[in-house]
Amino acid sequence: MNKIKVLGISGSLRESSFNTALLKSSIEHSKKYLNIDIYDISRIPLYNHDIEKKGIPESVIKFKSAIASSDSLLFALPEYNSSVTGVLKNAIDWASRAESPLNGKPCAIMGASGGLSGTAGAQSHFRQIASSVNMICMNVPKFQMRRSKSLFDENNILTDQTTIEHLNKFLKAFEDWTLNCINKKN
Amino acid sequence: MNKIKVLGISGSLRESSFNTALLKSSIEHSKKYLNIDIYDISRIPLYNHDIEKKGIPESVIKFKSAIASSDSLLFALPEYNSSVTGVLKNAIDWASRAESPLNGKPCAIMGASGGLSGTAGAQSHFRQIASSVNMICMNVPKFQMRRSKSLFDENNILTDQTTIEHLNKFLKAFEDWTLNCINKKN
Numbered sequence: 001m002n003k004i005k006v007l008g009i010s011g012s013l014r015e016s017s018f019n020t021a022l023l024k025s026s027i028e029h030s031k032k033y034l035n036i037d038i039y040d041i042s043r044i045p046l047y048n049h050d051i052e053k054k055g056i057p058e059s060v061i062k063f064k065s066a067i068a069s070s071d072s073l074l075f076a077l078p079e080y081n082s083s084v085t086g087v088l089k090n091a092i093d094w095a096s097r098a099e100s101p102l103n104g105k106p107c108a109i110m111g112a113s114g115g116l117s118g119t120a121g122a123q124s125h126f127r128q129i130a131s132s133v134n135m136i137c138m139n140v141p142k143f144q145m146r147r148s149k150s151l152f153d154e155n156n157i158l159t160d161q162t163t164i165e166h167l168n169k170f171l172k173a174f175e176d177w178t179l180n181c182i183n184k185k186n
Numbered sequence: 187m188n189k190i191k192v193l194g195i196s197g198s199l200r201e202s203s204f205n206t207a208l209l210k211s212s213i214e215h216s217k218k219y220l221n222i223d224i225y226d227i228s229r230i231p232l233y234n235h236d237i238e239k240k241g242i243p244e245s246v247i248k249f250k251s252a253i254a255s256s257d258s259l260l261f262a263l264p265e266y267n268s269s270v271t272g273v274l275k276n277a278i279d280w281a282s283r284a285e286s287p288l289n290g291k292p293c294a295i296m297g298a299s300g301g302l303s304g305t306a307g308a309q310s311h312f313r314q315i316a317s318s319v320n321m322i323c324m325n326v327p328k329f330q331m332r333r334s335k336s337l338f339d340e341n342n343i344l345t346d347q348t349t350i351e352h353l354n355k356f357l358k359a360f361e362d363w364t365l366n367c368i369n370k371k372n
Binding site: 017090125 | 198199200201203228230232233234235236266267268269270271272273274275276277278279282307311314315317318319
């Protein structure tokens with residue numbers, strides 16, 4: 001069987017973001033069974049219905065097409081002000097419009113925080129948003145990373161063994177989750 | 187005494203947005219005691235810490251300055267996918283950074299929906315975001331407008347008398363709320 005095709009989406013645009021680094025580590029640790037591509041959402045403009053009516057921007061068409069052609073979505077969620085980032089929410093707002101490729105799409109969420117929150121607030125808001133657009137979001141295991149700086153090396157590579165073990169469990173569970181969701185659909 | 191200076195912020199960029207129209211109606215119905223200016227957040231770029239480090243964009247400096255020089259903030263919140271719009275959250279994410287003018291700022295929230303939700307989901311998420319950035323958000327009265335299209339005329343002017351009465355109560359309460367918050371600070 002072909003490897004599962006996953007679109008990885010980071011809610012941070014910062015180049016050395018721990019959340020983006022977590023997606024890169026996920027690629028590394030799951031390459032035998034998942035094919036994760038990271039999608040850059042920095043070119044998606046602010047949502048405006050007037051712009052949408054004139055014609056959906058090329059960057060949004062590409063984003064929706066990348067979602068549609070993936071088996072599942074892996075979100076890395078920074079927490080800004082107790083919620084998801086505006087940047088990520090804006091991308092979801094665009095993608096959720098007519099002929100939404102999010103509808104019925106399996107997904108999982110992970111998050112890295114600098115402090116102790118583990119992005120729990122962002123994950124809680126995201127689950128409500130996900131259910132609203134009918135993404136099928138994996139409940140467990142959770143992945144909420146605290147004190148992220150201490151868990152990566154100077155090249156932003158995940159080096160903490162306990163975290164790597166949990167990441168492996170999480171990614172295997174995500175493979176199962178995706179396969180179950182896909183099989184139910186077929 | 188001078189009228190209270192309010193910055194009105196709509197979460198929708200659509201020109202004929204019911205939420206923006208609600209702010210315009212608020213100006214009309216409170217002009218004897220509130221001085222509401224509507225701020226256009228369409229020029230605020232997607233938040234990116236790398237951009238911020240190079241220099242805060244002019245549009246963000248202007249936005250933060252407008253917040254700082256207002257007595258309170260009046261948010262009109264559309265609900266997209268059970269939450270606030272990405273566009274609005276992104277503006278808050280920028281404003282909440284170093285020397286946040288949101289810190290301690292009184293605010294109130296209103297929302298107009300096309301259907302029956304009354305933007306309750308967006309308001310719930312917003313209250314958590316507001317507490318996170320330490321805005322002092324008025325709890326009651328609530329303002330959650332349902333079936334908005336039927337309450338405005340063809341020029342987007344609020345014509346429904348029951349709604350206008352509630353809006354007047356809401357805006358008077360918001361004046362009191364702002365005055366109480368300001369007095370506590372002084």
